[in-house]
Amino acid sequence: MSRALDRGFFARDSVVVAPELLGCIVTANGVSVRLTEVEAYREDDPASHSFRGPTARTKVMFGPAGFLYVYFTYGMHFCANLVCGADGAGAAVLLRAGEVVDGAPVAQGRRGENVAERDLARGPARLAQAMGWGRDDDGRDMVGAVSRGEPVASLAGPRTGITKAADTAWRFWIPGDRYVSPYKRHPKAPAAEED
DNA sequence: CTGTAGATGAACT
DNA sequence: GTTCATCTACAGA
Numbered sequence: 339m340s341r342a343l344d345r346g347f348f349a350r351d352s353v354v355v356a357p358e359l360l361g362c363i364v365t366a367n368g369v370s371v372r373l374t375e376v377e378a379y380r381e382d383d384p385a386s387h388s389f390r391g392p393t394a395r396t397k398v399m400f401g402p403a404g405f406l407y408v409y410f411t412y413g414m415h416f417c418a419n420l421v422c423g424a425d426g427a428g429a430a431v432l433l434r435a436g437e438v439v440d441g442a443p444v445a446q447g448r449r450g451e452n453v454a455e456r457d458l459a460r461g462p463a464r465l466a467q468a469m470g471w472g473r474d475d476d477g478r479d480m481v482g483a484v485s486r487g488e489p490v491a492s493l494a495g496p497r498t499g500i501t502k503a504a505d506t507a508w509r510f511w512i513p514g515d516r517y518v519s520p521y522k523r524h525p526k527a528p529a530a531e532e533d
Numbered sequence: 534c535t536g537t538a539g540a541t542g543a544a545c546t
Numbered sequence: 547g548t549t550c551a552t553c554t555a556c557a558g559a
Contacts, residue, residue: 413543415552415553
């Protein structure tokens with residue numbers, strides 16, 4: 339397909355790639371999803387795994403762009419990222435949520451029969467499970483598996499201005515889309531004090 | 534919809 | 547020993 343994104347698309351700043359990924363179709367293991375929410379991570383982001391340099395777990399993140407970085411978190415969930423930036427940049431885009439547009443029965447089988455269609459890929463770990471991604475898919479080449487979809491609007495981050503790199507993670511989503519994850523911060527997260 | 538609680542592996546202090 | 551880029555389950559509005 340001529341609509342497939344090439345490696346050059348990913349080999350740029352993750353903050354630039356992330357919003358362009360919204361609305362794109364990712365196909366793997368018999369399931370296709372339309373991305374509705376993503377989050378950019380870079381080496382200069384304190385919240386990023388790559389902040390303190392490569393580890394055995396994050397080595398894929400420091401490799402060439404266009405590959406899949408799958409990690410295990412909270413002892414029970416997988417999350418999937420698309421590696422971005424130049425080789426060794428330590429940047430990636432976390433796939434936070436998506437809409438299953440093809441292979442829904444397959445995704446339903448992986449997620450469970452009692453899971454609502456809307457929740458099949460609404461959430462990082464949910465999306466990874468719906469796609470059938472696990473440890474074996476860490477480091478997989480995703481070039482050719484991602485196609486540009488219809489252009490969509492995007493909304494960015496908790497903060498309006500993304501001019502400063504000191505901001506937290508860069509998060510992008512499609513405004514008003516039903517398939518955007520509703521989750522907010524952790525309940526334990528310190529609330530901003532105000533006088 | 535909101536809020537609370539718990540599970541559980543890997544990285545970090 | 548503590549934190550974490552999470553999800554499911556339950557209670558209440």
